[in-house]
Amino acid sequence: MQRSLREVIYRLTILFIGLIIAHLGVTLFLLTELGADPFNVFVQGIFRTLSHTTDILTHGYTHMAVCVVIIVLFWVIDKSYIKIGTIVCMIFGGPIIDFFTRLFENAVHSELPFSVRVLVLAAGCVILAFGMSIVIKSDAGAGPNDLVAIVISDKSSKPFGRVRIIVDFCFVAVGFLLGGAVGIGTIISAFLVGPIAGLFLPFSEKLVKRIIPG
Secondary structure, eight states: OOOOHHHHHHHHHHHHHHHHHHHHHHHHHHHHTSOOOHHHHHHHHHHHHHTTTOSSOOHHHHHHHHHHHHHHHHHHHHGGGOOHHHHHHHHHHHHHHHHHHHHHTTTSOTTSOHHHHHHHHHHHHHHHHHHHHHHHHTTSOOOHHHHHHHHHHHHHTOOHHHHHHHHHHHHHHHHHHTTOOOSHHHHHHHHHHHHHHHHHHHHHHHHHHHHSOO
């Protein structure tokens, strides 16, 4: 069924809000320096590899470049999964991380007590999962790990949460080999973000249905 322009705008707005929430969680992960969420371990690995040859890249711009490559790959594989919101997620995710990093880098850093950083990391895990669930249920697109997990989940009929764990570990493995930061935060994220997002999905679905004009 074709959506009205008004509904598309509502869904894209919801997606963008979810994207901002999710990347606030990502930023908290990165700033604790206890590792990173799986996709950003992958991005860090690529960033650190490329930074040996250029100094103009930031983590955010590398994030954007990797996402553009993923969009192209999935467009070739099955373009039905590439929605306008997916492109929004891919392009704006990196700059949002850069923005939040500048905003919170003086408040969250590696010199804080370990226990405080773990609490910040846990908060980031929940915030990221909640933002992810909103993005997914906006039905306007998805971020990179979600996109990969959604496609695999759909094609294999396996639960999203379980597939997301496998996808996350693949990103971690490749990112680690390229020099990405892996720590307690990475382990917590890989095991918990997908399942927690799965728990948030029913709530986010109800929320989206209430907001979208019927």
